[in-house]
Every structure is written in structure tokens, then in C-alpha cells.
Amino acid sequence: MLEVRNLKVAYSGIQALRGVSLDVAKGETVALIGPNGAGKSSLLNTISGIVRPEAGSVTMDGADLTGMRPWGVTNAGILQVPESRKVFSEMTVLENLSVGKTALHGRAADYDLSDVFKVFPILEDRRNQRAGSLSGGQQQMLVIGRALMGGPRLLLLDEPSLGLAPVIIAQVFEALAALKTQGLTILLVEQNAHLALSASDRAYVMEQGKIVKSGDSAALAEDPEITALYLGQA
Amino acid sequence: MLAQQLLNGLVVSGVYALFSLGFTLVFGIQRILNLAHGAVFMTGAMVAYYTVDGGGPLWLGFILAIVVSGLLSVLVEIICFRRLRKTGDEEFGGVVSSIGAGLVITTIAQQVSNTQILRFPFETFPVVIFRFWDLRVSMLQLFMAGAAIVMVLILGYLFYKTAFGRRVRAVTDNEHAAMLMGINPNRIYSQTYFLAGALAGAAGVLVGLAFNSISFVMGDPYLMFGFAIIILGGLGSIPGALLASVVFGMVQTLTIAYLPSGLTDTIIFAALFLILLIRPHGLLGQEDAGNLGGRR
Ligand SMILES: Nc1ncnc2c1ncn2[C@@H]1O[C@H](COP(=O)(O)OP(=O)(O)OP(=O)(O)O)[C@@H](O)[C@H]1O
Ligand SMILES: [Mg+2]
Numbered sequence: 162m163l164e165v166r167n168l169k170v171a172y173s174g175i176q177a178l179r180g181v182s183l184d185v186a187k188g189e190t191v192a193l194i195g196p197n198g199a200g201k202s203s204l205l206n207t208i209s210g211i212v213r214p215e216a217g218s219v220t221m222d223g224a225d226l227t228g229m230r231p232w233g234v235t236n237a238g239i240l241q242v243p244e245s246r247k248v249f250s251e252m253t254v255l256e257n258l259s260v261g262k263t264a265l266h267g268r269a270a271d272y273d274l275s276d277v278f279k280v281f282p283i284l285e286d287r288r289n290q291r292a293g294s295l296s297g298g299q300q301q302m303l304v305i306g307r308a309l310m311g312g313p314r315l316l317l318l319d320e321p322s323l324g325l326a327p328v329i330i331a332q333v334f335e336a337l338a339a340l341k342t343q344g345l346t347i348l349l350v351e352q353n354a355h356l357a358l359s360a361s362d363r364a365y366v367m368e369q370g371k372i373v374k375s376g377d378s379a380a381l382a383e384d385p386e387i388t389a390l391y392l393g394q395a
Numbered sequence: 396m397l398a399q400q401l402l403n404g405l406v407v408s409g410v411y412a413l414f415s416l417g418f419t420l421v422f423g424i425q426r427i428l429n430l431a432h433g434a435v436f437m438t439g440a441m442v443a444y445y446t447v448d449g450g451g452p453l454w455l456g457f458i459l460a461i462v463v464s465g466l467l468s469v470l471v472e473i474i475c476f477r478r479l480r481k482t483g484d485e486e487f488g489g490v491v492s493s494i495g496a497g498l499v500i501t502t503i504a505q506q507v508s509n510t511q512i513l514r515f516p517f518e519t520f521p522v523v524i525f526r527f528w529d530l531r532v533s534m535l536q537l538f539m540a541g542a543a544i545v546m547v548l549i550l551g552y553l554f555y556k557t558a559f560g561r562r563v564r565a566v567t568d569n570e571h572a573a574m575l576m577g578i579n580p581n582r583i584y585s586q587t588y589f590l591a592g593a594l595a596g597a598a599g600v601l602v603g604l605a606f607n608s609i610s611f612v613m614g615d616p617y618l619m620f621g622f623a624i625i626i627l628g629g630l631g632s633i634p635g636a637l638l639a640s641v642v643f644g645m646v647q648t649l650t651i652a653y654l655p656s657g658l659t660d661t662i663i664f665a666a667l668f669l670i671l672l673i674r675p676h677g678l679l680g681q682e683d684a685g686n687l688g689g690r691r
Pocket of ligand 1: 173201352
């Protein structure tokens, strides 16, 4: 479905991605783990068209998306849930969800409001509340719901667990598992490697702008190097 | 007498509202002070004048003024701000480049008008006075108040009740997240500047009609008031700008009516100062509203 080939990105001289290649097949949940500053968000933002690559390519079902602007990428069905949530804080929950529909650009919606409320019932109770006044967990659910309203064929998630209590993380990941069962394809960026590996089929490990390891999540979870570096406490 | 002055004040407030809403809209979404806004306002008045001067009807002049001012405002955004935004230095750079754009527009208007004060031919707007109770209202005043109210309502509807308005507010709130939802911010900016310019152009025509005096410098005092109004309203707050316009319009009309002339501006700006001492973030402003560029 998604093919990333030899992607290179630099910010005014700082090389953030040094030739990254990665694949996501339809229906898969693929995790991308790595330490702070590895370039995980840079990769997602390059796929989303926010950042332009120096070299390399991004294709979706054979269609070249390299260098396409974000509105073109969303139209191709790639929706990103950004790092640190970024709800539209002055708008209500319903308005936030409604903005998500912009990403459809006239495509048929795969998820409507009632689907989102089924996945995250709390959002229905809070539908007229200002998004900025929601708790962190509720905001995370809202931004996932907002992206669902945009009809994703591939959902990119940037550290959905960041700063959330374990109970809430469990809720969010249960919802993601349910979405996967319904057939949604997911690329999940996480620093919490344990969580990411248990929630995914395959995983890539990124360090300093490069993929240094990849494989089945279950196998990586047993890999001594990975356990030492990323699952230290486990 | 007081009721009459309050009525007059309300009409003045409407014009201020039209002018400053656009100014606020732009500030709210980009944190940019568009100092060419006064020149756009003046352009509206000029376009209406030359339409009527050329034999066209006033309604056509009004519509042309709105369209031309809207487009001019879009052009100002593209030329003055769009490139600067990419450098991330738009707050101060934008002030300078929009002053430049304002000067260019004003100078062109000065050339075109030959540095003259232009006046609409007599009865361009029918002079009809209504009297009720003890009050005197001209049809022009009714039209001004009506036009201001209708435009503010339309803007409010667009902004708070439509998908377009939600997209504008989304970009205002978080441009990055808005882009990830497939919104093209540049398009939103163009649309916002068009609305802002159109409102200013309409205000320009109304002011030109009310004083029957149009000149290339007529935008300057309004820019000053617009500036004060968005500060008083709470930087970028639309309801705040509306409220501040009414406060300004009223205070100005009442001081002109009851106090020695020449004191008006002193009192207005002293009042502004006092209100800001009590409410530093303006009437309806939020704590972080003055935190320029802090959203990115
Ligand atoms: N807009 C930017 N301008 C300049 N440098 C940037 C920018 N964004 C990221 N970088 C740099 O690029 C590198 C990769 O950053 P990135 O945010 O992609 O990493 P990350 O893996 O997502 O890290 P984290 O886990 O902390 O979110 C870092 O060195 C970072 O400082
Ligand atoms: Mg990151």
C-alpha cells in the first residue's frame, strides 16, 4: 500500500532522514520506534506533505505522492494524527470532527459521526465542549476521531500514548485494535517500544535518521539488542 | 438630545465595526497587523465615487467598491505577507511591508484624484429625513446602520455556522493540524483577506457618503481607530472588536456633542488607556492573545 524509498530530509543543513525505506501493506499495523530526535515525526510529516524531501519517493498504491502538498496527500487517503495532539482548542468537539471532513475532498466517507462515537463514546457526551478543555486522553481520542472523519485508508499516528495515564493508553490502544479489525491500515510511531511492539504486526527501528532494524513485532520483542536498548525495564 | 446622540453614535459604531472586523479577522488568523487596511478602505470610497462620477448608479459603485477592495486586500496579502510568512518573520516584516503597500495605494489614489477632495453629486443618496418621537434619522443613517448590521450578521454566520468558517477557525487555531486535515491555509488566507477588504471597502463607501468627502488620506484616522479597537477588543477577538467599535463610536459621538472640540481623540485614547489598565488583555481578549506567533 505505502512504499517509502530512500527518503532524505534536511532542515537547513541538519540531516533528519538519511535514506529511509519502509513499506506498509493493506490491513497491517506497522510500528516505527526509536529514541528522541531519530526522525520519526519528520518521516510522517514528509509522507503527509508538510516537509519536502531532498531525495527519495513516497508512493501509495502505485501513485507517486513525493513532494505532493498535504491536501493532495489527504485526498489520497493518508491521514496523520500529529504529535502532542493539536486539537482545535477554541472549537467544540463536534466542530473539530466536522473539520476532519475537509480531508475527504468529496470522497465517500468511511466513518461518519456515529462510527466515531461508537469508537470513542466519551466524545459524544462531550460533543459541545470546547476541545481545549478536554483531558489529554479525550483530546487524543478527538484527534483520532477527527482523522477518521477524513476517510483514512492509511492512518499515521505520532506518539498517541505520550503523556497519558496507563488506563487511558489502554483505552486508546483498544480502540486502535478495533479499527484494525475493521480493516484500517495503521503506521504507528511510538517511543514506548513495548506498547508499540505489542500493538503491531511488524516494526521498524529508527536511529539518527536511518532504519537500523525491522521485522515481525513479536520477533523484535525477543531481540536481545532491542530488549536491552528499548525494553530495558522489561 | 441624548437619545439622538446615542442613535448617531450607533451609526458611527457600525462603520467602525465594518472597518475593524476585517483588521481583527486578519490579526486573529495570522497575528499580522495589516497597515494597508486603511488604504483598502479609502480605495472602496474612491471606486464608488468614480463609478458614480462616470455615470453609474450608486448601487453599482457600492458593489464594485466591495469587490475591488476585497481583491486589493488579497493582493496585499500575496505581495506583502505570503513570502514573509515562509521566513517566519512576518510580524515585524509584515508591518513594514504593509505600510509600504498602503503608501503605494495612497499615492496612486493621490495621483488619480489630483490631491483633491472628491464629493458625490448632490442627492447621490436621496436626502430623506425621518422623524419619530423627538428623533431625527436620515435614510442614509438607516442605510448605514442596516448595511453594517447585515454585514456583521453575514460574517458571524459564515464564521460560526459554516464549513468555511470552521476551516478559517481551524487555521487560526493550529495551522499545522489544519494542513493535516487537508486544508490549504493560503486559500483560507486569500478568502479571509477578501472578506476583510470587502468589509473595509463597504465602510469606505458609507463614510464617503456620510461626510460627502473622499480623499486619498481618509483611511489614516480609521487605521488609527482600527488599531485601538482591536487592542481594546482583545487582539483578534471578533466579538471583542464589535463591542469595542460600539464603545468607540459612542464615546466619540458623545464627546463631540457635549465637550469642547479637539478633546475627542484625547478622551478616546485616555479611555483606551484606562480600560487597558483594568483589563490588560482588552474587553474580550484572552491571556495569550498578545503572545505574537506563539501558536506555532
Ligand atoms: N522544523 C524543524 N526545523 C529544524 N530541525 C528540525 C525540525 N523538525 C525536526 N528537526 C530536527 O530533525 C531531527 C529529527 O526530529 P524528529 O522530530 O523527526 O524526531 P522524532 O523521532 O520525532 O523525535 P521525538 O521522539 O522527540 O518526537 C531532530 O534533530 C530535530 O531537532
Ligand atoms: Mg516526534
